[in-house]
Amino acid sequence: MWEKQLSGTQTYDYHYLLKRWSMDRLNVVDTENHSMKLPVVLPDGSRHIAQLQFSGPITSPAVTVASADSSKQEEILKWIENWLQWDVDLAGVAAHFIGSDLEKLFYAHAGTPIVKDIDLYYCLMKTIIHQQLNLKFAYTLTNRFVEAFGTKQDDVWFYPSPDRVASLSYEDLRQMQFSQRKAEYVIDTSRLIMEGKLDFEQLANHPDQEIATALTKIRGLGSWSAQNWMLFGLGRADLLPAADIGVQNALKYYDNLDKKPKPAAIYERGERWSPYRSYATVTLWRSIET
Template sequence: MWEEQLTGTHTYDYHYLMKRWSMDQLNIVDTKEQVVKLPVVLEDGSRHIVVLQFSGTIASPTVNVSSANSSKQEAILSWVENWLQWDIDLAEVAAHFVGSDLEQLFYAHAGTPIVKDTELYYCLMKTIIHQQLNLKFAYTLTNRFVEGFGTIEDDIWFYPTPGRIASLEYGDLRKMQFSQRKAEYVIDTSRLIIEGKLDLAQLAALPNEGIAAELTKIRGLGSWSAQNWMLFGLGRADLLPAADIGVQNALKSYENLTEKPAPAVIHERGKRWAPYRSYATMTLWRSIET
């Protein structure tokens, strides 16, 4: 077992990261000890359980990183820094909104990070599963998906692989209360990956517009899906899902509006929030979370 401490010189609310990560009951989070345990799959396919223990203040955070395989220490540390987006000073992001219509929101929820999923493939599957479902049932389905087709090591769930899901029949997911179409979208998209017709790593290198254009060619993936994958899979900084009900409800609550603002109105307002519209989105969501 090795361990190394990353010291931040920037604002980062790791308490919120732990809270959001704990929304999925399969994730291991100990808020008392400020520990998160992650299933990490590196580019070479090797799998590792990585433990993050946070300390310090939001303005000066630290995270102790530990794992078992010392030969992969450098790669794991690089993965952790990328996952946390440790190089981004969220105080600088907030400074962008000083004098804007969201200034008080960023003041109230300082240091809100983008909380990414740990795998591009699983993030895409979760995005498909969560489409047009209430959050509670969406997590119920993703948990069934992981427990049914993933693997568990030392109480940590590793997510299903594209090959495992591509081998399924639609009925295998229908038994878990997937709709027929959702079962088709999940399995057919996984088969595209196995067939080499969809390469998520190559896709991730494209600009936002290119990613959206490619993903929306796939049956079952629309603009909302593409934006969510770029946000939670890649951590892109300038995305605004204006059609998202949560964003609309958050703006309605924040500004005491009588009705939710229309997507076109949010999109127009969001032009002033660029190039940090993803952080506006995350902070808006946070403002209405219980």
């Protein structure tokens, strides 16, 4: 077992990261002791479990990373830094909103990171599963999906692979209370990946609009799905899902409005938040979380 400490140079609220991660009961996280375990799948396909222990104030945080395979230490550390987005200057993001209509929000929730999913494929599958469902049932379905087709190692779940899901029948998912269309979207998209028609690693190198155009050509994926994948899969900085109910409710509460603002008005207002609209989005969501 090796371990390495990473020291942060800017405000990073790891308490929020841990809280968000604990929302899914499949994740291994201890919010009181500021620790978590993550399933890490490297580009070569090798699987590892990384233990993260956070410490210090959020203005100068540290995280100690530990794992078993010393031959993969550098690759695992790089993966962790990418997942945490450890090098993002969140103080600089907040500075962008000084004098803006969201200034008070960024003071109240300093150092809010984008909490990414840990796998680009699973992020898209979760996005498809969560579409048009209430949050509680959405988590129920994704948990059933992982427990049935993923693998568990030392209490840590590794998510289902595209080849495993592509081999399923629609009825396999229907038995878990997936709708027929949702089952088709999940399995058919997985089959596109196995056929080489959808390459996440290649897609990740493209600008936001090109990614959105490519994803929305796939049956079952709309604008919300594309934005969700870019935000939680890639951690892109300038996305604003104005049609999202959570964003609308947060602005209604923040501005003390009688009703939720319309998406068009949010898009227009959000032009002033660019190039950090994703951080406005996650901070707005955080402001109404219980």
